[in-house]
Amino acid sequence: MTEYRGLGFDPVPGDAGAVASAGERCRHAVEVPAPPAGWEGAAAEAFAARLAGMRDDLETARRTLGAAADVLDEWAGTVLANQRRAEDLDRRARELRRAIEDADNDVVLASFRGGPAHGAASARLEELRRELDDVLAAARDLEADHHSAARRVAERLRRLVTGGVEAAGDVPSREELFGGVVRALNSYSALGSELAGMLFTSPRTSGTPGGGAAAFVSALGER
Structure with a gap:
């Protein structure tokens, strides 16, 4: 975690690597099952009929996973860009603090x-302080923009997750028959529950999520 000693605060919290990893989790393909080995006749036909009824839900889950991954990849890039900007501002703030001293x-x-020497020195000091104030103001603007963007990303993910979790709930919970689908969608449903239930809070709220949710909150930048 970067320490912004010049700024005195972290204007762009988040872990771009963790966000990218979450996006990669969302890119896992939903496996379409085949009838169990040895199934023939009416049993195989019934399986095929049930699978056909699930195809819309499977397609919804595929699209949702891909869209969520795209959103997360985009946000990871935004976090990196904002952190580079914050590092530039912090570097300038540290330079100015040394110059002010x-x-x-x-x-x-x-x-x-x-005489004139004292007046010139005082003017120079005031000029440096104004420059530092400008840098700190730019960092505050960056912080506001970063959190606003994080909230927009959170809302996009919330809408996506809602549809994906609903689709996951329509899949039969029979591991021996729909194992690949169940595992993929259950994983997605768990991720969705974390995101939708715990991660879409405004910065500086009193509630503090724990476990994987806390890690993702930090990664997203909403803390």
């Missing part, structure tokens, strides 16, 4: 001499 010493020394 030196300029403050110059004002003290110039005060013994008085």
Whole structure:
């Protein structure tokens, strides 16, 4: 985790790598099962009929997973870009803080001499302080933009997750017959429950999610 000593706060929380990993989880293909070996006749026909009835739900799950992965990949790129901008601002803030310290010493020394030297040193100190204020204001703007973008991403994911979880609920829960589908959609449903139920909170709320949800909140940048 980057320490922004020059800024004094982290304007762009988030872990782009964790977000990208979550996107990769969403890209797992939903497996379409085949009838169990040895099934023939009426049993195989019944299986095929049930599978045909699930195809819309499977397609919904596929599209949802792919769309969620795209959203997360896009957000991972945004987090990286915002963090690079924050690092630039932090670097400039540290430079200015050092310059202000030196300029403050110059004002003290110039005060013994008085005259134009003292006025020039004081003016330089005030100019550096204004520059630092501008950098800190830019960092606050970046923070606001980052959290606004995170909320938009969270809402997009919430809408996607709702449809995917509903589709997952329509799949028969018979592991021996629909194993691949059940495993894929149950995993997606678990991810969806985390996202929809715990991750779409505004920054600086009193509630603190735990476990995997907490990790994803931090990764997303909504904390």
